[in-house]
Amino acid sequence: MNFSKSLSPIKIGAVELKNRYIVPAMGSHLGEPDGQVSQRTIDYYVARAKGGYGLIVTEFTCVDPVGMALPGQLGIWDDSFIEGHKRLTQEVHKNGGVIFSQLHHAGRLSYSMVTGTQPVAPSSIASPVNKEIPRELSTEEVYQLIEKYVNAAVRAKEAGYDGVELHGAHQYMIAQFMSPYSNKRLDEFGGHFHNRMRFPTEIVKGIKEKCGKDFPVSVRISAEESEHDSWGVRQARKAAKMLEEAGADVISVSIGGAYGTTYKTLAPQALPPGFNASNSAFIKEVLNIPVIITGRIVDPYVAEDIISSGSADLVSLGRPSLADPEFPNKVKENRIDEIIPCVACLQRCSEAGGRDEWDTGVSCTYNPFTGKEGIMKFNPPEVKKKIAIIGAGPAGLETAWVAAKRGHSVTVFDKANVPGGQIALGARPPYKQELLKAVQTYMRLGKKYGVTYNFGVEANLETVKDFDEVVLATGGEPICPPFDGIEEAGAVQAIDVLAGKVVPGDRVIIIGGGQVGAETGEMLANQNRRVTIVEMKDAIAEEEHQDVRFLLIERLKKYGVNMLTKTKVKALSKDSVVVEREGAEERLSGFDTIVLAVGVKSYNPLEEIMKEAGKKTHVIGDANKPGDITDAIYAGAKLGLSI
Known part of the structure; x- marks a missing residue:
């Protein structure tokens, strides 16, 4: 298939992008505890710049400490943050990237335990998420908050960002002003639709006035927000048109809110790829500026279809950019089958704890290198070895391609006739079929780096006698509980x-x-x-x-x-x-x-045999200790790098 539309350039305002693939704003949680940009933040974004994305939008960056959503959220509310952001933009630019800063205030979705003060909002109506009653902003404070957004944009420009994005989606502060569900004001910022839109349009106008007409402004909005709200795609379309008239250069169409419809914001496999495209197409009909679409766009075929059909001009590859920072390069080089897939499992990218002191911040079950780009590196081994891996489940397959990429000679044995182990079985129920993509990708990467696969072979000591080291990734077996009868x-x-x-x-x-x-x-x-x-x-x-x-x-x-x-x-x-x-x-x-x-228990009949024979042996995955697939793949990656 020809991906010419996705790979074609486009302008957002005065800024030209080399393709239509976007890394949207997603919390990386890799910054310093005080909200400063860290080296891990820089490493994370630079990897995606190197990977060829047309535009990178930073994670939500707070314009006011009162509006923080999470501890350690990146900040830009005063000049002390400029230097760190400048280091980030310089490195992204060195590697061919274009980067916007997303400006954010959580409003009533902030927490007093995070900020140390009562949340503020358009109206004193509690969020269903934190249930705290926010303090209603006075009219004067609303104008002051508009200036805080504008001044944050000025700092972003000084720090070298190519533009800014206003986070007006997911029921954060800007969305709270736009929505009649959360805005019950009677001043010029409430009531009529044009009054509720005054807050975001004044921010856009203020940024254009202070940063110049050539400094692009994106606004992210939700096509739908909550099952309990009257905000839907028709309201979003009206809002997008007003934002364009105020000076916005691009509209980014997301979906979902902080409650009721979060399953659309972080869409699992049960939602079809590109499910939000009909909404973006409806909004795009009334606009003269480009439209970005978000909504489980997980492979280049769906992306190309959305752009070719005119449903949107650019596509947000959120979790796919976590799964594979090289996605655009691989499409451009026709290496589609090497793209590490996002299977929409949500097991590690969303609200998941790390596995060790390295594994903090955002990551991906199927690509544990994400978030650790400066830590987990493919350094060549001091001595190249012959490695035998017994078991072609997730832990074994990951270990194999990683070790082989570093230069080892790797052979995989599995008594089954096909690879995958638990992944292959886990893909059998409805809405789990995309797990198979990961198996195919690991096999493709393994073959690329020279891994030999032997299926239908039950390995033993004789099988691996000529190998320097052995990896036991034999998985687990189901527990048979001692029930009477x-x-x-x-x-x-x-x-x-x-x-x-x-x-x-x-x-x-x-x-x-x-x-x-x-x-x-x-x-x-x-x-x-x-x-x-x-x-x-x-x-x-x-x-x-x-x-x-x-x-x-x-x-x-x-x-x-x-x-x-x-x-x-x-x-x-x-x-x-x-x-x-x-x-x-x-x-x-x-x-x-x-x-x-x-549940399962470890299946590991060979460890003692190997050790008694003097074989250097590693045991990983369920064979070592029953866990989930994230544990298994991360263990495989670490072993592949260290062996």
């Missing part, structure tokens, strides 16, 4: 159901409502089976990201899946399960199949 019941493992080794009956009970149990339940319900899920904990699939989980639970309800939480299994029989609920025993009966999904 488990043999009589003929219980089967969820992993065998997912693999198609077991065909369940029409009435199925799943013991264990974690991620595996819940997703197996959805797959079976999707096949018109009647499903009951039993879980000891308070919630089903509680380890999932909240937005992934929200949509999963909604689908399970739609299918009529019976979800029993706070329910402990006591015993099994051929067609029934005895459980304890609210202190009383109860028999659940009438089931054709009982499925177990109670």
Whole structure:
């Protein structure tokens, strides 16, 4: 396919971009605790400049300490921040990048525990997120806040930014003024639509006056914000037109708010790629300036279609830019199958804790180098070795291509006939199919760097006798709990159901409502089976990201899946399960199949054998300690760099 539209240049105001791929504002959380730009911040953005993105927009940068959303958020509210931002812009420019600073104030979405003071807002209406009652800004304070945005833009220009973006989406301060849901004012900043738009349009006019007409201003807005709000795409279209008339050079169309519709802002796999494009097309109809679109644009084919169809002029590759900072270069060089994919899992890019002292700030499950660009480097080894990796699951595949890229000779063995391990099975339920992209990419990268793959081979000591070091990435095996009657019941493992080794009956009970149990339940319900899920904990699939989980639970309800939480299994029989609920025993009966999904334990039969034979051996992933896929891939990357 020809990607000529995506790779073509375009102007935003007086600034020309080399292509239509945008790194939108996303919190990197890599700055210093006091909000200053850190070296890790610079490394992160420079990697994306090198990767060929047409425009980079920094994470939200606060114009007033009262408006901070998070501790350590980047600041630009006084001149002390200019020097750090200047270092950032200089490095981005050296590497061929164009960079805007996104100006932000959280308004009622700030927290007093972060700022040390009561949040401020257009009106004293609590946010459903933090539930704090904000203090309503006086009319004079509103004008002062407009000046704070304008002065922040002046600092951004002095620091070398090529333009600025106003964060008017996701129910932050500018959006709070625009929305009738959060703006109940009776002065010139409230009531009528044109009054509610006065706050953002005055900011745009002020920036143009002080920074010059050739200094571009982008405004990010949401096409939809909240299920509880009257703000929708038609209001967004009117707002975009008024912002253009005020002097805005580009409109960036996002979607979702800070509540109710966050699953659209951080869209999981359940939302189709490019789902927001119809909104951007509707808004673009009335504009003469370019439009940027956001909304799960995860591969170059969707991006090209959106631009070619006229739905938008530029595409935001948010999480895809986390997954692969080289996305544009790989498209340009026709290396599509080498793009590390964003599979919209939300497991590490959003609200996920790090795994060690290196792994802080933003990162990606499938590309753990993100956020650690200056720390995790592909340095050649002192001695090139022959490395045997046993297991072609996520940990083994990651270790293989990373070690091979550094210069080692790597061979992978797996007793299965296909790669992927748990990823391959995890892709079986609905809305999980994109996980397979990661397997294919790791295989492609491995082959590029010379990895040899041997499938259908159950490796042993003899198999690896000629290798210098051995990596055991043999994964885990499902736990079989010691329930009374488990043999009589003929219980089967969820992993065998997912693999198609077991065909369940029409009435199925799943013991264990974690991620595996819940997703197996959805797959079976999707096949018109009647499903009951039993879980000891308070919630089903509680380890999932909240937005992934929200949509999963909604689908399970739609299918009529019976979800029993706070329910402990006591015993099994051929067609029934005895459980304890609210202190009383109860028999659940009438089931054709009982499925177990109670977790995994390490499967590692070779470690002692290898060590007794004197082989230098590394054990990673579930073979070392059961964890999630993020743990496995990160461990593989670290081992691949250090071996």
